[in-house]
Amino acid sequence: MGFFDLHEPEDGQDRFFLYAMIILPFCSSGSYLFDAWYHYQYHSKERSYEGLLSTIMIVFSDLQYCAPIRSRKVLAIYYILLFIIKESATIGYLLYYIHEKEIFKIIFYSCFLFFDLLFTIGLIYCRVMNEYESHIVVENKHLFHFMSRLEVLLTIYIRVFIDPKYTSLTRHIIAYFLLFDFFSDSYSRFQGIWIKSALYLFATTTTISVATEWLHFNHELVIYEKISYLSELFATVFCDIIIILQFFPFHFKTQHVQNIAREALLFQKQLYEINASSNVSESSGSDTTNDAKTNAGEETQTYTNTTL
CATH class of the missing domain: 1.10.287 (Helix Hairpins)
Structure with a gap:
């Protein structure tokens, strides 16, 4: 199927969907790169735009694990390019906080750099080297579900981005909120303690991050912000673990x-x-x-x- 040598569409998919699953992660990573360096260049405290576009789009970056590319070489290049874009974006935020000498945020974004590296290595190992198939499959209906849920969540969070007193950068918590809802649909097929525990911990840390983010927004206490960032960091780890574990069939009940x-x-x-x-x-x-x-x-x- 064309240049990318795509898999044939399965039930609940079509050719347009397959190309969308390749393009959307690039759009997501590109918006993350734009927001990061936009903030680095124009970080006036009166601005409240930073992070809005990438916060909306970042959920599609996590769906790169099921990119429908059959060629191993093309798939490896695909993952490496996405990795470079995301790392470049994270470096933009990291450089800003190095300039501001905020130790907590420096550690936070340094950890993100490391986790993205491990995640990309895991994807290349599973999809490129061993050609494992995804057991949590994304279909057309899931994309529309993400979009409909984003509309609801943004009506709640939009006040955060338009408040000039509050600086909101790219956050993954909305994406994680959508993803643990998506992963939970496959819970009935899970078996074993590892993937089930990862899902429970992923849902817990995401909920804590969302709750403390709102507490920080309402009370403006630094402790709530730090708890929210730490919870988001742990949620990132558990999300990556779930995605890697779902490549291994022994974590799922047999047909x-x-x-x-x-x-x-x-x-x-x-x-x-x-x-x-x-x-x-x-x-x-x-x-x-x-x-x-x-x-x-x-x-x-x-x-x-x-x-x-």
Whole structure:
């Protein structure tokens, strides 16, 4: 399929979707790069724009794990290019905070550089070197779901970006909020403690990050901001772990086990319906017998009264 040697579309996908899954991560990483260096160049405290575009788009960067490229060489180049763009963006924020001498933010963005490196190595190992397939598949409906949820979340967060007293840079918490909702749809297929624990911890750290971000916005206490950033950092780790673990099939129930469970559930449902219909029949028969006895008693009583 064209230059990228794409996989054939599966159920819930089409050719336009496959190309979108390649282009959107580049758009996401490009917006992150733009916002980072825009902030580095124009970091007046009166500005409140920084981070809005990339905060909206960053969720699509995390979907690069299922890029539908079949060629191993092209896929390796694809991941490396995305890695370079994201690292360049993070370096922009890092240089700004080095200039401002904010130790906490320097450590934060340095960790992001390291985690992105590990994540890219993991993707290349799984997708390029071993050609593992994704077990959490993205379909057309998921993209539209992300977009619809973004509209709702942005109506809540837009006041943060338009407030001149509050500087909001690129944050991943909205993306993580969408992603743990997306990952949780596959929870019924998970098996083993590792991937389940990672999902629970991912959801917990994301929730803490969102909650403390709002506390910081309302109360302007530095401690809330630090907790929010630390939680986001841990959420990044757990998100990357989930994405890497989902390449390994032993973290998922086999299709045979799922079919058995589905058949057992169907059999239980049919058995329940049979029992319910049987109870209704018995109840109807009992009511009919009682009515017959009542009518017979009434007729006997009437005959007796007439005779007397």
